[in-house]
Ligand SMILES: Nc1ncnc2c1ncn2[C@@H]1O[C@H](COP(=O)(O)OP(=O)(O)OP(=O)(O)O)[C@@H](O)[C@H]1O
C-alpha cells in the first residue's frame with residue numbers, strides 16, 4: 081500500500097515513516113510543508129495520505145485545506161488528518177462532502193501502533209475514522225435530545241464505537257461481546273433513532289455522524 | 301483645492317479657510333462681493349467714502365462668526381473658555397478703535413473700555429486657574445481608572461501564569477516523572493521479568509497520553525488553535541459546537557479586531573457559554589457579536605433561571621477585569637427567574653486584513 085506523509089516536525093515525520101514502513105506500507109513521499117504536500121497529493125498512484133493539520137507556511141490549518149482541496153479534485157481520496165487538537169468544527173467540514181475515505185485523529189493515537197495502522201488501512205479502504213474525542217463531544221451534545229436519551233447505556237457505548245468508525249468485529253472486541261450481540265444492539269439503535277439500516281459499514285458510520293451533527297446545528 | 305496664488309500669507313490663510321465650516325466661507329465670499337459692489341458704486345458717485353461703513357459692518361459680522369469658532373476648536377475645558385473670552389475681546393477691542401478712527405479721531409476714548417476688557421480678562425484667567433479644571437479633573441480620574449485596571453490586568457495575568465505553572469507542574473511534569481520511573485523499572489525487569497516489564501511499558505504509554513491531555517488543556521487555555529486558524533468568528537462557532545446547549549450565533553463584524561482583543565473576547569464568550577452550561581438550565585442560548593460606534597460588542601444570552609452575580613465565582617469577575625484592561629467592560633442583566641444577558645464590549649478599530 082502506497083502512502084504519502086506531510087508533517088513538519090522531523091521527529092514525527094521520521095517516526096510515522098518508520099511506523100508505517102514497519103507495518104507493510106510503502107512510503108512514497110514524506111514532506112514537511114503544505115506546498116510540497118499539495119504537489120504529492122496530485123499523484124494518482126497513492127492509496128492514502130497522512131497529513132498534519134498544521135504545517136508551514138502559515139502554521140494554521142493547511143493540512144485540512146489540502147485535504148478538502150484534494151478530495152474535491154478526487155472525491156473519496158483517502159486522507160488521514162492528524163492534529164494536536166481536535167475540533168468538531170473541522171470534523172464537520174471534513175465530513176461535509178459525505179464521502180468516505182477519511183480519518184481525523186489526534187496525534188496521540190500513534191502511540192497505539194496497531195490501532196493507528198488499522199485506522200490508516202480502514203481509511204485507505206474507503207472507511208471513516210473519527211477520533212474518540214470528537215465522538216465523545218458529539219455525543220455529549222446530542223445525548224440530551226429525546227431519542228438518544230432513550231438508548232440504554234450499552235447501546236450508547238455501541239453508538240460511540242460506531243461513530244468512531246469501528247466495524248462490528250471491532251466493536252465486539254472493544255466491548256467483549258459477541259458479534260451477534262453487537263448486531264442486535266445496532267438494530268435497536270437504528271430503530272430507536274429512526275435511521276434507515278445502512279448496507280455497508282462506512283455508510284452506517286456516515287449516517288450516525290450526520291445524525292449526531294444535525295443536533296440543532298448552530299446557525300450563522 | 302487648486303493653488304492659484306503663491307504668496308507668503310497663502311498657507312496661513314488657507315489653513316484658516318479650511319478650518320472654517322462651509323457656511324462661514326460662503327458668508328465670507330458674499331461679504332467680499334457686497335463690499336466690492338459698494339466700492340464700484342462709490343467710484344461712480346465719488347465724494348465722501350461712505351462704503352467704509354459697509355466694510356465695517358460686514359467686517360464686524362464676519363469677525364464675530366469666525367473668532368469664536370476658532371476658539372471652540374480647542375478641547376473643552378478652561379483653555380477653551382479663556383480662548384472664547386479672548387476671541388470676543390479680539391473683536392470688540394479693534395472694533396472700538398476702528399469706530400474711533402472712522403468717526404474722526406479726537407480724544408482716544410477707547411482707552412477706557414479697552415482697559416476694562418483687559419481687567420475683565422485678567423480676572424477671568426485668574427478665576428479659572430484658581431480651581432482645578434473640570435477637564436483636568438476628568439483626566440485625573442481617568443488616570444486613576446487606568447492605573448487600577450492596569451494593576452488589575454497585571455494581577456489577572458500574574459494569577460493566570462501561576463495557574464499555568466501549577467497546571468504544568470501537577471499535570472504534565474508529574475506524569476513525565478512517573479513515565480521516566482516506569483521506563484527505568486521496565487528496563488531493569490526486561491531480563492528477569494519480561495511480563496512485568498510489558499505491564500510497566502503499557503502503563504508508561506497510557507501515562508504519555510495523559511501527559512499529552514494535560515499539555516493540550518494548558519495550551520488551549522493560553523491560545524486556542526482554532527482562534528489562530530480561523531479568527532474570532534470561527535473560534536466562536538467551534539465553541540458553540542462544543543457545548544451541550546444549542547447556540548445560535550450572529551456574527552456581524554466587517555473586519556478584524558487586533559489579536560489581543562480577539563483573544564479577550566474569545567475567552568469572555570467561552571466563559572459565558574460555560575456558565576450557561578453549568579448554571580443556567582437554559583434550553584437555548586444566543587451569541588451576538590457586532591461592531592458599533594467604534595466598539596466590539598458581544599452579547600451572550602440564555603433563557604435559563606437567571607440570578608447570575610458578579611464576584612460569586614472567578615469567571616465573570618475575571619472577564620470584567622480582562623476587558624477593563626482594554627478600556628472595555630461587562631454588563632450583567634440576570635434577574636432571578638431569568639433570562640440572563642451578558643453584554644461585553646471593548647473599544648476597538650477594525651482592520652481589513654487579519655494581523
Ligand atoms: N448564565 C447563567 N445563568 C444563571 N446563573 C449564572 C449564569 N452565569 C453565572 N451564574 C451564576 O453566577 C455565579 C458567578 O458566575 P462566575 O462565572 O463568576 O463563577 P462560577 O461559574 O461559579 O465559577 P468559575 O467561573 O470561576 O468556575 C455562578 O456561581 C452562578 O451561580
Ligand SMILES: [Mg+2]
Pocket residue numbers: 571574575613614615616
Ligand atoms: Mg463561570
